[in-house]
Amino acid sequence: MIDRFEWRDLPVGVRVAVQDHTGAVRRAESASVGRNSAFAASLTTAEGPVFCKGGRTGSSQAVMHRNEAAVSSHLPGDLAPRLLWQVEEEGWLLLGFEHVSGRHADLYPGSADLPLVADAVTRIAGITPPATRRMIAAHWEAALANETDELAARAPRYMHGQTLVHSDLNPLNILVADTARVVDWAWWRIGAAWIDPAFTVVRLVAEGHEPGPAEEWAAQFDAFRDAPAEAITAFAASLVCLWGRRFAGTAATEAARTWVEHRMTNGPGFP
Known part of the structure; x- marks a missing residue:
């Protein structure tokens, strides 16, 4: 801070x-x-x-x-x-x-907040974004320009799209009352519709979910469920690289690492 x-x-x-x-x-x-x-x-x-x-x-x-x-x-x-x-x-x-009231979302396994968070993720994807070139694929490509991890470097090719992406759906940015309201839009971009669900998987793992059940939660979103397996694995690997530079040892970075290990062990999305 x-x-x-x-x-x-x-x-x-x-x-x-x-x-x-x-x-x-x-x-x-x-x-x-x-x-x-x-x-x-x-x-x-x-x-x-x-x-x-x-x-x-x-x-x-x-x-x-x-x-x-x-x-x-x-x-x-x-x-x-x-x-x-x-x-x-x-x-x-x-x-x-x-000024809105509410508490930060609980993302722990079995939380009653999870359906509210899912509704918020769905609604974000349905918003028509501003007419701009704030494309997350280009941002990711620039950030990974010198990355030697071949799997992580593949992520940008799958991130193209026209969906509004919040890109920072951590519990502190979700206020829950009767509904979930999303704050801190500083990092919004435009890209593939599976990206916000994938970001949320990392946050679920950081809050105690095993990677498999976290992915099952994200699979309620068609875009995540239908995304190429390699796209999700490469994205998770890219988070380890990017977050590891600035936020090494944090719960989110370690969750991304756990997720990559799960996907590599269980086989989806890598050669």
């Missing part, structure tokens, strides 16, 4: 610009999770609660926040919090979102 700024630490002009939208900020509670925003807090304001996050305009965080702002108008309000306003002032970019 990056170092977080408190509300009082933001430049005066930035706070004034936010309050032009919200009225007086009476309380600010910094988010306890997340790694992509220099500022992230629930604000209690004269106009009601709002979730605000952002970063410096010259940083990589600003690119991610602009990505999120670009997709927000395409997302149904009952699937993702609505973007209410955007402020760019004194070298800061801040986004204000509808």
